[in-house]
Structures are given as C-alpha cells and as structure tokens.
Amino acid sequence: MKIKETLAELSNLRGVSGAEAEVSSYLADRLEEGRFEVRVDSIGNLLVRKGRKKGKKLMLSAHMDEVGLMIMDFEKNGLLRFRAVGGIDSRILVAKRLRVGIHALPGVIGSKPIHLQKKGEQDKPFREDSLYIDCGFKNHEEAAGYLKVGEYATFDVKCAAISKNAFRGKAFDNRAGCLVLLSLLLEKNSLSFDAAFTVQEEVGTRGAQIAAYTMEPDRALVVESTAAADTPETEQELSSTILGQGPAISLMDSTVMVDRQMRNELTVAAEKAGIIYQYRRFTGAGTDGGAIAYSRSGVKTAVLSVPCRYIHSPHSVLYESDLKSTIDLVRSWLDTQQ
Amino acid sequence: MEKILKTLTELYGPSGEEETVREKILELVGKRADSTFTDQLGNLFVLFRGNAPKILISAHMDEIGIIVTNIDENGFLRLAPLGGLSPSILTGQRLRFKSGLIGLVYHEKINDLKELTWPKLYLDIGQKSRSEAEKVVAIGDLACFDQPFVSVPGSRFLAKAMDNRAGCAVLVETISGLKRPLPQEVCFVFSVQEELGLRGAKTAAFGYEPDYGLAVDVTRVGDTPKADNMAVSLGLGPAIKVKDSSVITHPLIRRFMVDQAKNLNIDYQLEVLERGGTDAGAIHLSRAGVPSGALSIPCRYVHTPSEMVDSADLENAVNLLSGLLRVPWPAVTEGHL
Numbered sequence: 238m239k240i241k242e243t244l245a246e247l248s249n250l251r252g253v254s255g256a257e258a259e260v261s262s263y264l265a266d267r268l269e270e271g272r273f274e275v276r277v278d279s280i281g282n283l284l285v286r287k288g289r290k291k292g293k294k295l296m297l298s299a300h301m302d303e304v305g306l307m308i309m310d311f312e313k314n315g316l317l318r319f320r321a322v323g324g325i326d327s328r329i330l331v332a333k334r335l336r337v338g339i340h341a342l343p344g345v346i347g348s349k350p351i352h353l354q355k356k357g358e359q360d361k362p363f364r365e366d367s368l369y370i371d372c373g374f375k376n377h378e379e380a381a382g383y384l385k386v387g388e389y390a391t392f393d394v395k396c397a398a399i400s401k402n403a404f405r406g407k408a409f410d411n412r413a414g415c416l417v418l419l420s421l422l423l424e425k426n427s428l429s430f431d432a433a434f435t436v437q438e439e440v441g442t443r444g445a446q447i448a449a450y451t452m453e454p455d456r457a458l459v460v461e462s463t464a465a466a467d468t469p470e471t472e473q474e475l476s477s478t479i480l481g482q483g484p485a486i487s488l489m490d491s492t493v494m495v496d497r498q499m500r501n502e503l504t505v506a507a508e509k510a511g512i513i514y515q516y517r518r519f520t521g522a523g524t525d526g527g528a529i530a531y532s533r534s535g536v537k538t539a540v541l542s543v544p545c546r547y548i549h550s551p552h553s554v555l556y557e558s559d560l561k562s563t564i565d566l567v568r569s570w571l572d573t574q575q
Numbered sequence: 576m577e578k579i580l581k582t583l584t585e586l587y588g589p590s591g592e593e594e595t596v597r598e599k600i601l602e603l604v605g606k607r608a609d610s611t612f613t614d615q616l617g618n619l620f621v622l623f624r625g626n627a628p629k630i631l632i633s634a635h636m637d638e639i640g641i642i643v644t645n646i647d648e649n650g651f652l653r654l655a656p657l658g659g660l661s662p663s664i665l666t667g668q669r670l671r672f673k674s675g676l677i678g679l680v681y682h683e684k685i686n687d688l689k690e691l692t693w694p695k696l697y698l699d700i701g702q703k704s705r706s707e708a709e710k711v712v713a714i715g716d717l718a719c720f721d722q723p724f725v726s727v728p729g730s731r732f733l734a735k736a737m738d739n740r741a742g743c744a745v746l747v748e749t750i751s752g753l754k755r756p757l758p759q760e761v762c763f764v765f766s767v768q769e770e771l772g773l774r775g776a777k778t779a780a781f782g783y784e785p786d787y788g789l790a791v792d793v794t795r796v797g798d799t800p801k802a803d804n805m806a807v808s809l810g811l812g813p814a815i816k817v818k819d820s821s822v823i824t825h826p827l828i829r830r831f832m833v834d835q836a837k838n839l840n841i842d843y844q845l846e847v848l849e850r851g852g853t854d855a856g857a858i859h860l861s862r863a864g865v866p867s868g869a870l871s872i873p874c875r876y877v878h879t880p881s882e883m884v885d886s887a888d889l890e891n892a893v894n895l896l897s898g899l900l901r902v903p904w905p906a907v908t909e910g911h912l
Contacts, residue, residue, distance in 0.1 A: 521655075531777050534779075534781050
C-alpha cells in the first residue's frame with residue numbers, strides 16, 4: 238500500500254462523529270478491491286474478517302470519526318451558529334477555513350475584529366458563543382436553502398508532507414489508526430483477525446461498544462493516535478509521547494486498564510522485530526479500549542497509538558516512520574497470536 | 576475475622592493487579608465451593624449451586640493506588656492515580672510495589688497547597704539514576720500504600736485498603752459459615768477494577784447472569800469532627816444502602832434486607848451516599864436489568880492510608896449477609912413497589 242497517498246486520502250475525507258459514511262465508503266471500496274467482504278452494522282461500524290474463522294478471535298479496532306462542528310442555528314444575517322462535536326479547544330477555532338454541510342460548502346470561522354473589540358476583550362479568548370461560521374450567505378433564508386440544522390462542518394485542510402518524514406493534516410486522530418488496519422488487511426500476509434472501523438469514538442466510544450458486542454473477541458488491540466507533547470513548554474517527564482520514538486503502548490487511560498499480559502506481548506513482539514516503541518506516559522483521555530475491554534464477560538485489551546502532535550486541531554503532525562513502525566508492531570504482535 | 580482482615584488488608588492489590596488478593600481468597604474459601612473460576616479480567620467467582628433464583632454477591636478486591644508513568648534521569652518516578660486519590664494525601668506516604676520495593680512520595684517546590692497537583696508529585700525509590708531505577712521498577716508498574724494493620728484498644732481497626740478488603744473479609748467469613756442446602760444458588764464474586772469505575776462487576780454480572788445482585792463494600796460516615804452531613808456512624812451496624820451515585824437499591828431488596836435485620840435483631844443503619852458508587856451500580860444495569868442492593872460497612876477516612884472500621888459492624892454484616900442467604904429471596908413481580 239502506498240502509505241503517503243493513503244494517509245493523505247484518509248485525512249482529507251470528511252467524517253465527523255455520526256457522519257462517517259465518506260470514510261466508511263472509502264475503506265469499503267479499498268477492501269472490496271482487495272476481495273474482502275465488508276459489513277456495516279446498525280450504528281455504522283465497518284466490520285471485516287481476514288483469514289480463517291477458527292482459533293483465537295483477535296479484534297483490531299480503529300475509529301473512523303474525527304472531531305468537527307455541527308450547525309445549530311442560522312442568524313438573520315445568514316451567519317451560522319455551531320457547537321463542537323468531540324473535544325475541541327475553542328481557542329483554536331478563530332479564522333479557520335471550513336467545509337460546511339453535505340455539499341462541502343466553503344466557509345470560515347468569523348469573530349469580532351481587533352478594531353471593534355472593547356478594552357479587555359482582547360485579553361479573553363473567543364468562546365464558541367462569540368464565534369460563527371460564515372459561508373457568505375446573504376440572510377437566514379439563503380442559508381436555510383443550502384443547509385439544514387444538524388449538518389456538520391469539517392476543517393478545510395489538505396494533508397501535505399512538511400519534511401521527508403513529517404506530515405501535516407487534519408483527522409490523523411484517527412485516520413492514522415485506520416491506515417494501520419487497512420495496510421495490514423491489504424498487504425500479503427497469512428494473518429487471521431477481525432477488524433472494526435468504528436464510529437462515534439470522539440463523542441464517547443459508542444461504536445466500539447457495539448462492535449465488541451457483535452464480534453465477541455478473545456483479545457482486542459485498539460490502534461489510535463495519541464497526543465505527543467514533545468514541545469518546549471512540556472517537560473520531558475510529562476510529555477506523554479514523543480514523535481519519532483515509535484508506537485506508544487498505553488498503560489491505562491480514562492476508559493481502560495490495559496491488560497498487563499498483552500502489554501508484555503507487545504513489548505516482546507517489538508523487541509523481537511527490532512521495533513523501537515515508547516510508553517504513553519499519560520493516563521487520562523479515553524479510547525475505544527474501555528468499551529471493548531468491559532464488553533460482555535470481558536476482553537483482554539491493549540491500546541497502541543501513533544504519536545501525533547496537535548490532535549483535535551486543523552493541523553496535526555505525525556511522522557511516517559512512526560506510522561510504519563506501528564504497522565510493523567501490530568503485524569509482529571499478530572504473528573505471535575496466530 | 577481480625578486475622579483474615581489483617582491478612583487481606585496487608586496484601587498488595589491496586590486496581591488492575593489483584594492477583595495476590597485473588598490467590599489468597601481462593602486459598603481461604605475455594606475448597607468450600609462447588610466451583611471456582613476467573614474471567615478475562617480477573618474476577619474470581621465462588622459458586623454454590625442451587626435452584627433458581629441466582630444471587631450474585633460482589634465485593635471488590637482492588638484498592639486505590641498509583642501507576643508509574645515515567646522515570647527521569649535522576650531516578651525519580653512520575654505517577655498517576657488509580658482511583659480517587661488526592662495528591663495531598665499521598666504526599667509523605669510510603670508506597671509499596673508488587674516486588675516489595677518501597678518508595679516515598681513527595682512534591683516539587685510549591686508556594687501554596689493549591690499548587691499541589693499530580694504533575695508536581697514524584698516517587699523517590701532511593702536510586703541515583705534512571706538506569707539504576709530501571710533495574711527495580713518499570714514504567715507501568717503499580718504501587719499501593721504501605722501500612723500495617725492495627726487493632727486499636729477497643730473494637731476498631733485501622734488499615735490501608737479497608738476499602739474493600741473489609742467487604743472481602745465479610746464474604747470470606749460468610750462463606751466459611753454457609754450451611755447447606757441453600758434455598759437458592761449463590762455466586763460470590765471478588766471483583767476487580769471497582770475503583771476505576773465498577774469495571775470488573777460489569778463483566779462479572781454479564782457472565783453470571785444473576786437474578787439479584789448485592790454488593791458488599793465500605794461506605795463513608797458522618798461521625799467525625801465537622802464532617803459532611805451523613806447519617807451513618809461507625810459501630811451502629813452495617814448500612815443498608817438506599818442510594819449512591821451509581822445505584823438506587825431496588826425497593827424490594829431494601830425492604831427484604833431491613834425485614835431480615837429486624838427478624839434477626841441485628842442493628843443496621845440506612846445509607847444515602849451522596850458521592851460514590853459501588854459494584855451494584857454496574858450489576859443492576861447488566862443485560863435486561865438485575866434488581867440489586869448493597870450492604871455497606873461504615874468506614875472512616877476512605878481512600879487514605881489508614882481507613883478505620885469497627886469490628887461490631889463487620890460481625891453484624893456477616894450475620895446479616897448469612898441471614899439473607901438462609902432464606903428464599905422474594906420474587907420480583909409487577910406491582911411490588
């Protein structure tokens with residue numbers, strides 16, 4: 238699989254929580270070309286099986302959805318009111334370009350310009366309520382002719398290489414994980430596993446709950462993107478993960494206590510295959526791990542992440558080398574489980 | 576009881592690494608059961624077969640603790656909490672790893688107690704460098720408080736992990752005194768990861784599919800100087816839970832428990848816990864719903880290195896639980912409310 242091209246394609250797709258169809262169709266097309274039978278369940282998870290049906294049931298999972306905005310109301314003058322879907326820092330929203338609604342209309346997030354701000358206003362960041370989406374509509378009626386309340390907006394960003402190894406783009410959380418799974422499904426290997434591309438992770442790990450219930454795996458590995466905080470203001474011991482140091486093995490997060498045995502299997506698999514890895518040195522924030530681990534009578538679950546700077550913003554940065562070594566580590570672990 | 580409580584509270588068992596506690600409990604009660612088994616997460620089931628209905632009695636084995644998130648170049652460890660733990664309570668405390676290694680928690684320089692947050696804390700294990708530290712500890716290792724069990728003059732005990740080895744001890748004692756035949760099937764589950772959000776009980780309830788659930792856990796009290804208002808005191812008997820943040824006891828179960836306590840002439844209290852949850856919260860929402868309740872052991876200083884309980888409450892908890900299991904449980908029918 239062409240990693241750079243696929244990452245760009247996945248990243249550019251629009252798929253905010255609850256509206257993942259574009260991502261799901263793209264993945265389904267690629268998988269059907271690869272002669273896979275895919276299934277979409279009631280909530281929208283894309284489920285696929287690779288290899289034989291016997292033996293230990295291994296589940297790989299990656300969520301397809303990204304954070305974004307939802308149109309909540311139209312102002313008389315045609316500006317749009319919105320709310321964030323998933324965890325977005327409202328301070329990063331000002332002046333960002335958007336694609337709005339099912340027709341991907343161009344738009345921008347507007348705010349009161351510096352000239353008109355009163356004394357003191359400049360000291361406070363804009364909140365959602367003081368921001369609006371501007372698609373150039375003349376008035377309420379025109380806006381309502383193009384859009385309905387409840388439609389989504391995504392960051393208008395095209396994925397690009399910014400150095401030999403680094404990429405900048407939106408939605409790496411978690412199209413990077415989708416890419417890892419897709420790569421392992423499409424490459425030539427004799428591995429057997431079930432894959433779930435899940436929906437609605439960013440609004441509370443909802444799709445994974447249903448996927449895990451359906452799949453009834455014996456073991457699950459969640460492939461994610463996690464915050465790298467290897468930036469100057471974050472001291473090294475608190476940096477969570479570092480770009481270029483390979484896939485990050487989670488210890489725990491707010492949803493799951495990672496199975497100790499599986500964590501060891503991952504480190505052993507990494508060392509055996511000569512893959513550098515790191516631990517995710519942060520225990521907060523949630524993943525699909527919890528929804529899967531505590532499904533039915535319990536599932537041994539681990540979480541592996543591609544380190545990624547500035548997630549949940551229009552421009553995340555990741556290293557291709559981390560992406561590749563994450564694929565290698567998942568493959569190497571799957572090998573030990575066959 | 577005191578001996579079992581001492582043994583259990585002194586064991587190492589933070590959420591996620593309950594195996595030492597599980598092995599000890601299995602050793603104490605395993606032989607009496609029809610079967611014992613564990614699930615994927617590590618819950619221990621101790622089953623006494625019988626006719627319907629099926630009752631699940633749960634006590635969590637895990638205790639609060641910390642997880643090592645990083646090791647710095649000078650050999651200091653950084654940590655994150657397992658369960659509801661406050662940085663101010665950890666400061667100055669000794670912590671114990673599974674290996675027996677002891678470390679001390681302290682904090683970076685602060686000017687105000689408000690600055691005392693998790694990123695300021697570190698664990699000093701007395702090693703001079705990262706490479707030395709890595710010989711004895713690894714990122715992801717867990718640790719719990721290191722405190723001995725103490726029997727104070729009178730009727731009270733102090734120990735770490737009373738929450739919830741006190742509940743485990745009540746189950747162990749109840750199992751030891753169980754007389755056959757039982758009027759219905761009973762499965763005792765010693766659950767995992769309660770402190771992280773009732774996680775073990777969730778999978779345990781799904782796996783066992785009980786008709787009724789009952790959690791045995793500690794609860795907070797309002798009998799200390801200028802305490803939060805709470806009508807539970809140490810030594811006035813086990814508490815029959817009315818509600819907490821995770822569950823409202825099924826009215827039928829609550830009445831059944833109260834009636835049994837009265838019949839047996841056991842002192843009891845009614846508990847309304849405003850903040851906090853217990854395994855019953857996960858059990859009662861399992862599958863299509865499981866009428867559930869909880870029997871609580873009054874406990875002071877919950878989630879600190881020294882939690883205090885009264886032996887009379889423990890004995891009465893055993894008496895009440897044993898009494899509840901000697902009689903047929905009422906059928907849940909429409910209109911029971």
